Amino acid sequence: MDFGPHLILAILEGAVGASVLALTALGLSLVFGVMRVVNVAHGEFFMLGAVVAWFVASTLAGHPAVGFLAALVIAPLVAGVIAMVVDRIVLKQVEYDPEATIVGTIGVLYILQQSALMVYGPEARPVEPPFSHRIALPWVDWGENGFGFYFPWGLSTTSYKLFVIVAAIAILLTFWLVMSRTRIGLIMRATQLDRETALAFGIPVQRVYSMVFGFGAALAALAAVLIVPIQQAHYLMGHDPLLLSFIVVIIGGLGSVRGTVVAALLIGMSDGIISVFLSPTLSKIIATLLVALVLVFRPQGLYGKKMA
Amino acid sequence: MTLDARSVTLHLGLLAVLVVLGFVLPTYHQGNLARILVLATYTIGYNVLFGYTGLLSLGHAMFFAAGMYGCGLVMHLGGWPVLPALLMGLVCAAALSAVVALLALRTIGVAFMIVTLMFAQAVYLTVLYLGAWTGGDEGFVIAQASRQIAGFALTDPLTRYFAALMIFAVALLITARMMQMPFGRVLIGVRENEERTQMLGYDVFRHKLLAVIISGTIAGGAGAAYAILFGYVGATFASVQYSIFPLLWVLLGGMGTTIGPLIGVAFMFYLIDYASGLTNAYMLIAGAVLVLLTLFARAGIVGEIRNRWVPWLP
Numbered sequence: 001m002d003f004g005p006h007l008i009l010a011i012l013e014g015a016v017g018a019s020v021l022a023l024t025a026l027g028l029s030l031v032f033g034v035m036r037v038v039n040v041a042h043g044e045f046f047m048l049g050a051v052v053a054w055f056v057a058s059t060l061a062g063h064p065a066v067g068f069l070a071a072l073v074i075a076p077l078v079a080g081v082i083a084m085v086v087d088r089i090v091l092k093q094v095e096y097d098p099e100a101t102i103v104g105t106i107g108v109l110y111i112l113q114q115s116a117l118m119v120y121g122p123e124a125r126p127v128e129p130p131f132s133h134r135i136a137l138p139w140v141d142w143g144e145n146g147f148g149f150y151f152p153w154g155l156s157t158t159s160y161k162l163f164v165i166v167a168a169i170a171i172l173l174t175f176w177l178v179m180s181r182t183r184i185g186l187i188m189r190a191t192q193l194d195r196e197t198a199l200a201f202g203i204p205v206q207r208v209y210s211m212v213f214g215f216g217a218a219l220a221a222l223a224a225v226l227i228v229p230i231q232q233a234h235y236l237m238g239h240d241p242l243l244l245s246f247i248v249v250i251i252g253g254l255g256s257v258r259g260t261v262v263a264a265l266l267i268g269m270s271d272g273i274i275s276v277f278l279s280p281t282l283s284k285i286i287a288t289l290l291v292a293l294v295l296v297f298r299p300q301g302l303y304g305k306k307m308a
Numbered sequence: 309m310t311l312d313a314r315s316v317t318l319h320l321g322l323l324a325v326l327v328v329l330g331f332v333l334p335t336y337h338q339g340n341l342a343r344i345l346v347l348a349t350y351t352i353g354y355n356v357l358f359g360y361t362g363l364l365s366l367g368h369a370m371f372f373a374a375g376m377y378g379c380g381l382v383m384h385l386g387g388w389p390v391l392p393a394l395l396m397g398l399v400c401a402a403a404l405s406a407v408v409a410l411l412a413l414r415t416i417g418v419a420f421m422i423v424t425l426m427f428a429q430a431v432y433l434t435v436l437y438l439g440a441w442t443g444g445d446e447g448f449v450i451a452q453a454s455r456q457i458a459g460f461a462l463t464d465p466l467t468r469y470f471a472a473l474m475i476f477a478v479a480l481l482i483t484a485r486m487m488q489m490p491f492g493r494v495l496i497g498v499r500e501n502e503e504r505t506q507m508l509g510y511d512v513f514r515h516k517l518l519a520v521i522i523s524g525t526i527a528g529g530a531g532a533a534y535a536i537l538f539g540y541v542g543a544t545f546a547s548v549q550y551s552i553f554p555l556l557w558v559l560l561g562g563m564g565t566t567i568g569p570l571i572g573v574a575f576m577f578y579l580i581d582y583a584s585g586l587t588n589a590y591m592l593i594a595g596a597v598l599v600l601l602t603l604f605a606r607a608g609i610v611g612e613i614r615n616r617w618v619p620w621l622p
Contacts, residue, residue, distance in 0.1 A: 038418050093603050098418055099364055103559065104602040106552055110595025117589040239548075243429065246422060281437045285430050292426035295419055296411050 005139050005155040006276065014272025016161050016230070019168030020223045022264035024241050025248035026175065027219030029260040032249065034192045034212045037096055040105040042220055043242025044112035045083060049075040049221025050127075050233035051120050057127045065130035068229070075225045076218035082112075083217030087210045096209075109238075116235040129160040129229035164226050171222065172261060179257065188212060244271070247291045253300055312488065315566075315622040319484055322567060323477050330469045338469050340581070344574050345472040346534050347553075349479045351561070351569035353526030354554035356483055359563035360492065361519040362499030366421045366551050367428030368527050370408070373435065373546035375401040375528025377442065380541035383450050385441065390457050394532050401528020402521055404431075409520035413513065425551070432546040447542025455539055468537050475533045476570075479526050484566045484622060486522075495519055496564075527554075549591075556594055559601050562610030566622045571609050 028042045052075040057067030086108055094100035136156045138149040179185035190198045191208045199205050220241070224233075231237070248267050252259030267287070274283040326345070333341060350372055357363050378400025382388040388396065412423045435442050442448070455462045462468050486492045494515050497505040506512045535541045544550065553576075561572025576597070584590040605612055614621040 038422075090599060090603065100602050100606070102364070102366075102418070102421060103555065104599055106555075107595045107598030107600075107602065110591045111599065112595075114589035114592035114595060118587060118592070122588075246425075250422065279437070281433055285433045285437060288426045288430045288433065292411070292423050292430070295423050295426070296414050299415060299419055 005137075007273070008137065008139070009155060009157075010273045010276040011269065012157050012161065013276070014269040016164050016227075017272045018265050018268025019165045020227045021241070021244055021248060021268040022261050023168055023171060023223035023226075024220045025245040025252075025260050025264050026172070026257065027216035027223075028245045029249045029252070029257065030188075030219070031213055031216035033256070034188055035091075035096060035209050036098065037091060037101045037213070038098070038105070039213070039216065040102055040242070041086070041108040041112060042216070042245060043238030043240075044109050044116075045079045045217035045238075046220040046224045046241045047116060047233075047235060047238035048079045048082065048112060048217075049224030050228040050231075050237060051116055051235070052078050052221070053225045053228045054120075054125050054127050054233040058125075063130075064128040068127070068130040068225075071127070071225050072222070076221045079221035080214035080218035084210045084214040087213040091213065092206065092209070113235055113238065120233075120235055122235065124232040124234040126232045127228045129158075131159055131163075132229075133159040135159060135162070160229060164230070167226055168223075171219075175219075176257070184211075243288070244268075247287060250291055250295050314620055315484065315488070318622065319480060319566065322570075323473075323480075326473055326476075327470075330466065330473065335465050338465055340577065341574075342465075342469045342472040342537065344570070344577050345469075345476040346530055346537060347557070347577070348570040348573045349476050349533065350527050350530035351554045351557045351573055352476075352479045352483055352566075353523045353528075353530060355558050355563065355565075355569050356486075356495075356526065357519055357523035358555065359558055359565070359568070360487060360499060361495045361516060361523075363516065363519070364421050364555070365424040365520075365523075366548075366555070367408075367424030367426075367431075368524070368554050369546050369548070369550035370428040370431035371401045371405055371524035371527040372531035372534075372550060373431060374404040374524075375531030376535045376541055376545055377435065377531075378528070379532035380448070380450060380535040381441065383454055383535070384448055384541070387454065390455065390462070390536055394529070394536060397532025397535070398525055398529050401531070402525045405521045405524025405528070406517075408524070409517050413516050413520065425548070428546070428548070428551050432543065432548075435543045435546050442541075442543065445543050447540060447544075450535060450539045450541065452539065455536060462537055463539070472533065472537055475529065479529070480566065480570075483526075487566070487622070491515070491518075499564075552594075556598055558608070559606075560597060560608055562608030562612070562614070565608070565610040565614065568608055568610040575609070 024042070024046055027045075028039060031037055031039050031042075053071035056071040056074050057064070060067040060070055090104045090108060091101055094104060134156050135158065136151045138151055139155060140149060179189065187198075187203055187208055190201070190203060191205055195205055223241075244267065248263045249260060251267065252261070252263030271283065271287065329341065330338065353371070354365070354368050357365055375397035379393045379397030382396050383390070383393045408424070408427050412420055412427065415423050436444050452463050460467050462471055487496070494505065494510050497508075497510065498512055498515060502512055531545065534545070557569060557572035557576055559572070560576055561568030561570065576594070579593055579597070580590050583593045601608065607615055610621060
């Protein structure tokens with residue numbers, strides 16, 4: 001393939017990665033924004049989403065779409081409920097102290113990951129996509145008949161990958177509508193802005209915290225259900241999304257939703273594009289170092305406020 | 309007995325018990341304890357920063373790995389003898405910790421944890437990327453013939469045990485002494501109240517900088533010792549897991565106590581050793597212990613003993 005088609009392919013792959021990353025990072029950012037809690041176990045809720053999706057899809061017989069749709073509902077619910085339990089029995093007990101919550105969620109990380117190893121096993125398992133048509137993409141170039149469209153071999157995508165991008169955009173829009181137009185969103189924003197005043201106005205802050213923590217985990221699980229027909233479900237798969245989400249949330253500014261989405265696009269796209277042309281390990285080294293330096297020299301990120 | 313004498317008795321007594329254990333333990337446990345002593349040295353290094361200075365690093369594996377690879381690579385590729393290689397490991401760890409400290413100490417709190425995590429991740433990925441020399445995930449084995457000092461083969465279980473004990477004793481006595489000197493007192497002051505320490509006229513940044521370098525160099529010394537004594541160097545030791553372990557060990561043993569690191573490592577080592585016989589998901593135990601400590605025993609084993617019964621414990 002020539003450079004042009006190769007680049008198009010890289011951008012498409014990058015866009016799929018960026019959409020899933022935006023959802024995952026949004027969950028992390030929401031939890032940090034409202035609760036000031038760095039959830040180190042966030043990647044494990046992502047993994048949980050994928051593993052539950054596999055269980056649901058392999059239990060339900062019939063067309064793959066049935067299992068997939070059921071997983072889209074069940075996996076976020078399971079992850080959300082587990083997260084709410086974690087909030088109640090761990091985070092609330094340490095009164096959301098920043099260091100204690102980090103150590104506590106590291107513990108939760110290993111508990112979830114190793115439980116998945118015991119129940120689900122060490123294998124990587126695929127989930128069948130609900131639909132998947134190969135779509136060949138045209139390219140404009142000088143061909144044998146002069147300037148015109150033709151379809152280079154290998155330049156193609158699947159309808160499912162396009163669906164992931166569309167679905168992620170729809171979910172992001174819904175999230176934005178919920179946050180800005182509904183009463184629940186108002187309550188969450190109020191708690192984020194000023195916890196004490198929210199409490200004084202009769203907002204049940206503790207219940208809001210539980211809900212936000214569950215909601216954040218559910219977003220990660222939802223992202224995982226979308227990606228699991230493309231990648232496979234594995235008990236260690238939470239590691240990379242966690243690091244990438246950290247990177248996105250830091251670059252975007254902790255707690256800033258707009259920053260998170262912009263940064264997810266930036267990181268996801270460049271990760272997809274760079275790793276086509278450079279060694280993926282080298283691109284990861286550069287990315288992590290850059291992020292560490294951003295945090296050192298511009299701790300407020302692109303859009304956010306300074307963190308304590 | 310003054311406070312100082314009690315503390316001296318405790319530390320020398322502990323070392324004496326460890327010397328005796330070296331002669332009486334069966335070979336299997338002797339090997340385990342040698343490993344525990346090296347890992348406890350790593351944890352003592354971590355404790356200087358986390359337990360005494362109050363800085364939570366999530367990236368100490370990079371210092372352990374700097375010592376391990378700095379020492380292991382010059383032995384493996386350069387054919388260096390043990391002692392210069394050990395020194396090389398210490399120099400590498402000290403240099404890395406100085407660079408990391410200068411950058412990471414510009415941040416505080418949660419940002420400090422994430423920055424150290426990111427730097428450690430970059431070091432881990434670099435080890436994988438330079439697979440041609442480091443052997444990547446699989447690592448490399450240091451030839452048995454080169455693992456000897458002046459004719460004493462460090463592959464012999466008893467010699468290895470006493471070499472490990474020596475490293476541990478040096479780290480233990482240095483840190484125990486340091487914490488009684490004005491320098492160590494200032495570190496504790498930084499942990500308890502950074503603003504007040506600053507206001508009293510101490511250079512907080514310089515103290516934190518030195519704390520990271522001392523902590524990182526001890527961790528690197530433990531990494532180098534691990535490479536020399538057990539003859540294996542691998543990327544696992546640079547992974548996130550090995551940054552979490554010292555945190556777990558210090559929390560379990562008791563942060564800010566001199567003997568806590570050894571207690572924490574020994575306890576966890578045998579717990580995981582036992583659990584891995586039952587299931588391959590043995591890290592579940594580590595997770596559960598972390599959560600339980602966070603919830604119920606923030607002071608750890610030695611810390612709880614100090615709080616309840618023996619207030620003079622160093």
